[in-house]
Amino acid sequence: MNLKVNGEDRQTDRQTLNGLLEELGILPERVAVEVNLKIIKKADRDKYQLNEGDIIEIVNFVGGG
Amino acid sequence: MQKDKLVIRGIEFKSRFWIGTGKYRDFDETARVVEASGADVVTVAVRRVNITDRNSPNLLDFIDPKRFKILPNTAGCYNVEDALRYSRLARESGISDMIKLEVIGDEKTLFPDTIGLLKATEILAKEGFIVFPYTNDDPVMAKRLEDAGAAAVMPLGAPIGSGLGIRNPYNIRIILEGAKVPVIVDAGVGTASDAAIAMELGCDAVLINTAVAGAKDPVAMAEAIKYAVWAGRLAYKAGRIPRKLYATATSPLEGML
Numbered sequence: 001m002n003l004k005v006n007g008e009d010r011q012t013d014r015q016t017l018n019g020l021l022e023e024l025g026i027l028p029e030r031v032a033v034e035v036n037l038k039i040i041k042k043a044d045r046d047k048y049q050l051n052e053g054d055i056i057e058i059v060n061f062v063g064g065g
Numbered sequence: 066m067q068k069d070k071l072v073i074r075g076i077e078f079k080s081r082f083w084i085g086t087g088k089y090r091d092f093d094e095t096a097r098v099v100e101a102s103g104a105d106v107v108t109v110a111v112r113r114v115n116i117t118d119r120n121s122p123n124l125l126d127f128i129d130p131k132r133f134k135i136l137p138n139t140a141g142c143y144n145v146e147d148a149l150r151y152s153r154l155a156r157e158s159g160i161s162d163m164i165k166l167e168v169i170g171d172e173k174t175l176f177p178d179t180i181g182l183l184k185a186t187e188i189l190a191k192e193g194f195i196v197f198p199y200t201n202d203d204p205v206m207a208k209r210l211e212d213a214g215a216a217a218v219m220p221l222g223a224p225i226g227s228g229l230g231i232r233n234p235y236n237i238r239i240i241l242e243g244a245k246v247p248v249i250v251d252a253g254v255g256t257a258s259d260a261a262i263a264m265e266l267g268c269d270a271v272l273i274n275t276a277v278a279g280a281k282d283p284v285a286m287a288e289a290i291k292y293a294v295w296a297g298r299l300a301y302k303a304g305r306i307p308r309k310l311y312a313t314a315t316s317p318l319e320g321m322l
Contacts, residue, residue: 039154
C-alpha cells in the first residue's frame with residue numbers, strides 16, 4: 001500500500017496505524033498522528049485501518065520558543 | 066519568594082521565569098540551561114518526527130514532562146486554521162492542555178496577526194485549552210483576548226529574537242492596569258536587566274528564549290535572568306519611589322556647621 005508519511009512517499013504492508021508506527025520504530029506514546037487531516041487518538045490507532053493514498057503526519061515536540 | 070506563587074487556572078507555577086527550548090547547541094545544553102534557569106515552564110514546538118533517523122534523540126528524554134510543565138507553541142503558523150491544527154496535535158500528545166498561541170502576521174517582524182489570534186483564542190478556549198496568546202503590546206487587544214477566554218496574555222516587549230528589551234513600558238503598564246488575567250511578557254528580552262524591568266512593571270512572568278540561547282554562555286545567562294526575575298518581582302512588591310526631576314537631600318541639614 002502506498003502512503004505519504006511526513007511528506008514522503010512510503011510503501012508498507014502494515015494494515016493499521018500502530019503497525020505503521022512500529023515499522024517506523026516510533027514510540028507511540030511520544031507522538032500525535034493525523035491521517036488525512038484528522039487526528040487519530042492514541043486509543044484508536046490500534047484498530048485504525050490504513051487505506052491506499054492516506055496522507056499521514058506524525059509529529060512530536062522539538063525545541064522552540 | 067516561596068510564598069509568592071503564580072497560579073493560573075488552578076495550576077501553580079514555581080517560577081516566574083518561563084524558558085524556551087529553541088536554538089540550543091544540543092539537548093544536553095538545553096537541559097543544563099533549563100536546570101540553571103529554575104524555570105518550571107518550558108516551551109516547545111510541534112514538528113514532524115524524523116522518520117529517516119530512528120536514533121535521533123527526543124527532547125522529552127532531556128526535559129522530563131513529570132518535572133516540567135510543557136507549553137507547546139504554534140510558532141510558524143500564519144493563519145487560524147494552522148494554529149488550530151498545531152494546537153490540537155499538541156494536545157493529542159497527552160502532555161498538556163496549555164498552548165502558547167501564535168498566529169503570525171508578518172515574516173520580517175514576526176508580529177502577531179491579532180485578528181486571527183483573537184479568533185483562534187476564542188475557538189481553543191471553548192475547546193478547553195488553556196490559551197496563552199502571544200500578542201502585541203496593545204492594551205485593547207489584551208482586553209479582547211481576555212474576554213475571548215485567554216488564561217493569560219503574553220504581550221511582546223519587542224520583536225521575537227530582537228533583544229531590544231521592553232520597548233513600550235507604558236503600554237505594558239496600561240495592559241497590567243486593565244488585565245484581570247496574568248500578564249506574561251513574551252519576546253524581546255535581551256539580557257537580565259530587561260527581564261527585571263518587565264517584572265518591576267508588575268508583569269506576572271517573562272518568557273525568554275533567544276536572550277539565553279544566543280548568549281555566549283547560555284547557562285550563566287539563564288542563571289542571571291533567574292535572579293533578575295526574582296529581583297524585579299521583589300522590587301515591584303516593595304514599591305519603587307516616584308521619579309522626580311530634582312534632588313532631595315539624603316543627609317540632614319540640621320547640625321551642619
